[in-house]
Each structure stands twice: as structure tokens, then as C-alpha cells.
Amino acid sequence: MKEYTVKDIAKIANVSPRTVSRVVNEEKKVKKETREKILKIIKSTGYQVNLIARSLRKKTTGILMVFVEKNAANYIGNFHNVFIRFLDSEANRLGYKLIVSKSSASKVEENKHDGFYLLKNGFADGAIIFDTREIDRRIDYLVERDIPFVIVGRDNVYESTSFVNLDNVKAGYLGAEHLIKRGNRSIQFFLGDENFTVNQDRAKGFIQACNDYHIKSELRHIDYGIMNPKSAYKKIKNILEEEVPDALFVSGDQRAIGAYHAIQEKGLKIPQDIAVLGIDNIPLSEYYYPALTTISQSVRKMAEGAIKILDQQLKDPENHKSQRIIFQPKLIIRDST
DNA sequence: TACTGCGGATCTGTGTCGCT
DNA sequence: AGCGACACAGATCCGCAGTA
Incomplete structure (x- = not known):
């Protein structure tokens, strides 16, 4: 099946590619009739934006990489599951997509298949790291390369890092x-x-x-x-x-x-x-x-906090400062005690 | 002839600017 | 307001001139 591009759609609609781009990105200043005509063509052709080309031009991907500890990765428990679900919905709300990747606190970048490789090479804009250790190579790696990230947990090594954590x-x-x-x-x-x-x-x-x-x-x-x-x-x-x-x-x-x-x-x-x-x-x-x-632990609030901090870092990298939010635990008494 | 090195074209989508 | 022309992101490909 032919893969349509903006050029193709533009040609069929008899407009410029830029106008098609405007419609796809829901930019204003496109006449209603023009927009509807283009949308109809997009629908019938099955046109989809080429994300690689878009990222190339915009220099951002809209992708956030979530790292869970490698040892835990073959056992991503229910807690991670719930947390990532909230991260995902908050990320989506702000227009980001999440990718979950395994990683290790002791070493990074040894595996060309893991998320750090993708992140370093521009396939994601920022990261969220779980399961941190006192000495965590992943944090060193991200700090050294000035890649925006947020920790779910804590970090006492760097002053510049941001995290959300349960007390x-x-x-x-x-x-x-x-x-x-x-x-x-x-x-x-x-x-x-x-x-x-x-x-x-x-x-x-x-x-x-x-x-x-x-x-x-x-x-x-x-x-x-x-x-x-x-x-x-x-x-x-x-x-x-x-x-x-x-x-x-x-x-x-x-x-x-x-x-x-x-x-x-x-x-x-x-x-x-x-x-x-x-x-x-x-x-x-x-x-x-x-x-x-x-x-x-208020997982939803922690997840929302993490995404918010990362979003701010990405939108205004010049002025971002370390943000650390500590959430208070709450005892829920049921029948087992 | 075989090869090297270089510049320009290519891919797709979008930022910027300017025209009507 | 509504649209188009142009330039450009970065890796890769291609063709051509120059050299051994």
C-alpha cells in the first residue's frame, strides 16, 4: 500500500503542504471548508504523519522514556504497573507518549537495545527513573549529558536533580x-x-x-x-x-x-x-x-508531579531548577492488623 | 581504470515570513 | 484571516572532479 505524505495530500487537495500540516496539527487560521476537505482526504487515504520527519524538524519527539531497574524488570510489580498507568495518562494529557524500558543502576549504555541508547540518540526528550540506588550510574549518565529527567525516589548525590518521593x-x-x-x-x-x-x-x-x-x-x-x-x-x-x-x-x-x-x-x-x-x-x-x-502512597499525585516537573524542564530548559516533592504516607487500616 | 573526497540532492514535516 | 514560498532539521545517497 502506498504511504501518503503531506505532499500527496496537498496535491490532491490542491493546497500547499504547509496547509495540510496546519490541519494535521490543529492550527488555527485554516478556512473551515479547506480544513474539512483536507480531513476528508486524510481519512480516505489513511495518511499518517511521519514522526521521524516531524522530530527531525522540531528537534523533539514528544516521547518520555520510563526506566525501571533491570533486576526488577523481569518482575515489574503491581505498584510499578499502577504508577506507570498514572504517568501515562498524565503524559498523554500533556501531549507526550511514554516508552517503558529496563535499565540498571550499576551500568548504562552497554546495550544498544535499551532505552538509554534511544534517549541519547534523540529518540526521546526526557526520562523518568524508578528504583534508584545511592550510587546510580543512570543518574550520572543523565546529568553528564544534560538530559532532562525526574526520579521517582530520591537522590542525594546531585543538587540539580529533581524527584518525587514518598517519605x-x-x-x-x-x-x-x-x-x-x-x-x-x-x-x-x-x-x-x-x-x-x-x-x-x-x-x-x-x-x-x-x-x-x-x-x-x-x-x-x-x-x-x-x-x-x-x-x-x-x-x-x-x-x-x-x-x-x-x-x-x-x-x-x-x-x-x-x-x-x-x-x-x-x-x-x-x-x-x-x-x-x-x-x-x-x-x-x-x-x-x-x-x-x-x-x-498517593501514586496519582506523585505521577502527576513527576510529569509536571519534567514538562517544565522540557519547555523551559534554561530556567529549570531542582524540584523535589515529598509525599506523606497514610495508614489504611483494614482487617489484617 | 579504480578509487577518494566533496558538494549537493534527497527524505518529510514545519518554522518563519510575507502576500492578498 | 488564510494561505503559500522558502528554508531547514540530520543522515545518507549519488554523481562528478580529481588523483594515483
């Missing part, structure tokens, strides 16, 4: 405090990869609350490396062989489902025998049985 120290604190206040004394805390700043911060808040409420150090345990429901299942299963803690605090609602399985398999009741508390408030969590008590 994760507070989230850890809030969770521990809630469990302690409901009488739990032995608490197990499951966290993901220790290198992620989010987990470091949550651990910090957890320990702080335990100290403030004088929970003995032998009664509180932190386990890192709980990356998915399977590892949560395995870990709590092992723990339950030895002893039953009063409460299990799981960073990530989705992982809590694995813990539920092991606990119920053992014949224990939630929350009577062991309380379970999550973080994220993913949409599924209220349908767990019993419904999961969790710590909510």
Missing part, C-alpha cells in the same frame, strides 16, 4: 508504630534489595520507631532481599518453623500475598496469630482475605 522513613516509622500500638512486640520486617534507597529509608524509619517505643532489638528483625511473593512465602515459611512473630510488616503489598499463603498454610490466623501490614495500597490489597492493612 519512606515516615512509612517505615508509621508501620512499626501502628503494629506496636496494637500490642505487637516481635516484628518481622520484609524489604527488597538493600541497595535501593527506598528500602534503606523504610528500614531507618522502622528502627527509629522500634527505638522510640523501646522494642527490644532481639524482637525486631529486618530481612532484605524479599523481592517477590515467592521469596516472601519462602522466608516466612522458614521463620514460622522456628517461632511465630506477633506481626509481619511487608514492604510491598504484592509480596504480602506470598506471606498470606505461607501463614494460612501453617493454619495460622491473620491477624489473631500474626498481624500483616503492607505498603503501597495497590488496588488488589483490599480484596486480600483478610483485607490488607497497608500504608498508602
Whole structure:
């Protein structure tokens, strides 16, 4: 099938290519009849704008690259899923398209198939990075090349970077405090990869609350490396062989489902025998049985904030300054605690 | 003849300017 | 207001002049 170009449409409509371009881009100052005639031809020919040519001329693509950590990429959990959905709808609202790509905090640019290669070569205008670590090569890379980006998480290395983040120290604190206040004394805390700043911060808040409420150090345990429901299942299963803690605090609602399985398999009741508390408030969590008590992050507002910051950077690169928005976590009490 | 190096044309869509 | 002419984005291709 023939691929039509503006020239073809212009010829058929007996106008200049520039006029067709005006119609396609919904610019004003085109007579109603002319516009309708051109739209009709566009419809019948199936003409579509050549995005590469447009990007060439405009020097922007309207594409934003979303990077999730490579280790997490084979496990993009429900939280990422929900977050990216909000990012996408906000991006679309402002006229951007999103592309999700895997990446690694330890190295970039080794793979010609990944998003950094595309970004560097002008196939995207800016980036959003998830799952940051204290030392994150991806951030170095973007800063060095002066590529606009926003972090979902935090960064303490550069002053110039922008991010949206949950107050994760507070989230850890809030969770521990809630469990302690409901009488739990032995608490197990499951966290993901220790290198992620989010987990470091949550651990910090957890320990702080335990100290403030004088929970003995032998009664509180932190386990890192709980990356998915399977590892949560395995870990709590092992723990339950030895002893039953009063409460299990799981960073990530989705992982809590694995813990539920092991606990119920053992014949224990939630929350009577062991309380379970999550973080994220993913949409599924209220349908767990019993419904999961969790710590909510305002994902929609964070996503909107991230896109807004990036949009400002792209529209006015000269005057952009670092913007950092910290969102407060909120305890959602349901039936599992 | 075989090859190198260079300038200009090409691709498509749009910014700018100017004409009616 | 409504439209067209021209120039241009950047990589690549093509043809031609010049050299070995």
C-alpha cells in the first residue's frame, strides 16, 4: 500500500503542504471548508504523519522514556504497573507518549537495545527513573549529558536533580508504630534489595520507631532481599518453623500475598496469630482475605508531579531548577492488623 | 581504470515570513 | 484571516572532479 505524505495530500487537495500540516496539527487560521476537505482526504487515504520527519524538524519527539531497574524488570510489580498507568495518562494529557524500558543502576549504555541508547540518540526528550540506588550510574549518565529527567525516589548525590518521593522513613516509622500500638512486640520486617534507597529509608524509619517505643532489638528483625511473593512465602515459611512473630510488616503489598499463603498454610490466623501490614495500597490489597492493612502512597499525585516537573524542564530548559516533592504516607487500616 | 573526497540532492514535516 | 514560498532539521545517497 502506498504511504501518503503531506505532499500527496496537498496535491490532491490542491493546497500547499504547509496547509495540510496546519490541519494535521490543529492550527488555527485554516478556512473551515479547506480544513474539512483536507480531513476528508486524510481519512480516505489513511495518511499518517511521519514522526521521524516531524522530530527531525522540531528537534523533539514528544516521547518520555520510563526506566525501571533491570533486576526488577523481569518482575515489574503491581505498584510499578499502577504508577506507570498514572504517568501515562498524565503524559498523554500533556501531549507526550511514554516508552517503558529496563535499565540498571550499576551500568548504562552497554546495550544498544535499551532505552538509554534511544534517549541519547534523540529518540526521546526526557526520562523518568524508578528504583534508584545511592550510587546510580543512570543518574550520572543523565546529568553528564544534560538530559532532562525526574526520579521517582530520591537522590542525594546531585543538587540539580529533581524527584518525587514518598517519605519512606515516615512509612517505615508509621508501620512499626501502628503494629506496636496494637500490642505487637516481635516484628518481622520484609524489604527488597538493600541497595535501593527506598528500602534503606523504610528500614531507618522502622528502627527509629522500634527505638522510640523501646522494642527490644532481639524482637525486631529486618530481612532484605524479599523481592517477590515467592521469596516472601519462602522466608516466612522458614521463620514460622522456628517461632511465630506477633506481626509481619511487608514492604510491598504484592509480596504480602506470598506471606498470606505461607501463614494460612501453617493454619495460622491473620491477624489473631500474626498481624500483616503492607505498603503501597495497590488496588488488589483490599480484596486480600483478610483485607490488607497497608500504608498508602498517593501514586496519582506523585505521577502527576513527576510529569509536571519534567514538562517544565522540557519547555523551559534554561530556567529549570531542582524540584523535589515529598509525599506523606497514610495508614489504611483494614482487617489484617 | 579504480578509487577518494566533496558538494549537493534527497527524505518529510514545519518554522518563519510575507502576500492578498 | 488564510494561505503559500522558502528554508531547514540530520543522515545518507549519488554523481562528478580529481588523483594515483
